[in-house]
């Protein structure tokens with residue numbers, strides 16, 4: 001549970017100091033005054049980066065040398081205080097858990113678990129495959145250290161193999177030496193990529209039914225289905241979730257594709273090129289879904305993320321709701337609210353532009369107004 005948030009020189013906050021009630025808060029403010037910045041600062045404590053994909057240097061307040069965010073937490077959180085800071089000059093990022101600086105930043109990942117719902121989530125459905133891979137990777141990495149580690153090792157080896165492929169392509173030579181510099185990374189890529197692909201396949205297999213149910217509960221009349229679209233690896237149904245079988249398949253694929261990859265200068269198979277396909281009535285939602293249908297599917301994905309994180313950490317994550325009902329008709333908005341209530345989440349930070357935008361379920365929460373990066377009390381709970 002988040003009890004207090006202090007953000008110094010984060011975006012447009014010089015010094016924000018906010019006590020957060022156990023049930024949460026509503027932040028009301030006009031466009032561009034810092035509502036999303038506040039939610040972003042909270043989410044930074046889970047992801048150790050901006051959920052909007054901003055560079056660290058860009059979230060430091062204009063002209064300031066560094067930012068610092070601190071959370072004070074209560075039961076059932078694993079820690080009492082979590083801090084993260086970034087210095088513009090040195091580009092150093094530091095995180096502490098209960099005052100102890102973490103030698104590896106990844107130890108602090110997920111220390112303040114949260115899930116964000118925002119209109120920008122539509123990119124999860126309407127955007128390219130990298131958006132959906134990122135969704136899977138963040139959720140699975142925050143749920144499993146083994147996944148996080150495999151993903152990091154896979155990415156490290158991929159980076160090096162791609163560099164070797166580019167060098168070979170640039171030299172225009174395909175000597176045994178070039179090939180050896182490429183293939184040396186393949187055992188690590190196959191092993192860790194196999195684990196990543198198998199874990200993603202298992203997630204999709206285990207959650208596709210729930211995803212369809214959630215989409216129907218939000219109001220979709222046709223079946224919404226998710227499918228893992230792999231660019232390589234094992235394809236037989238029984239072996240999809242076996243890390244060893246996936247690794248074997250990647251080994252075979254590298255051997256088969258290497259000549260083409262040396263020519264193209266890039267690795268063509270593996271989880272870094274896969275996609276999470278979303279279909280509405282059998283058609284690609286990305287191409288054929290309406291704005292509201294795409295938003296609804298994005299909300300269903302976030303609801304799945306919420307349940308997955310809750311199961312992994314053992315308590316419900318903090319809900320960060322950034323104008324979450326924009327673009328939804330009243331019926332859908334009401335049903336999403338009911339699903340959020342059913343999710344078991346107990347603490348909510350809701351950001352809306354106007355008091356009228358607060359759904360009835362949240363009118364009992366304390367309210368603050370946000371103006372130019374400053375918070376003021378607005379009203380007591382009714």
Ligand SMILES: Nc1ncnc2c1ncn2[C@@H]1O[C@H](COP(=O)(O)OP(=O)(O)OP(=O)(O)O)[C@@H](O)[C@H]1O
Nearest residue numbers: 011012031032033034035036037058059060061062
């Ligand atoms: N690094 C930074 N330093 C100072 N101010 C910043 C920085 N980055 C963004 N801002 C300011 O933050 C403001 C945007 O805040 P935010 O995105 O939280 O808006 P919002 O209140 O959520 O608005 P909306 O309702 O339109 O989504 C802008 O005024 C922008 O200039």
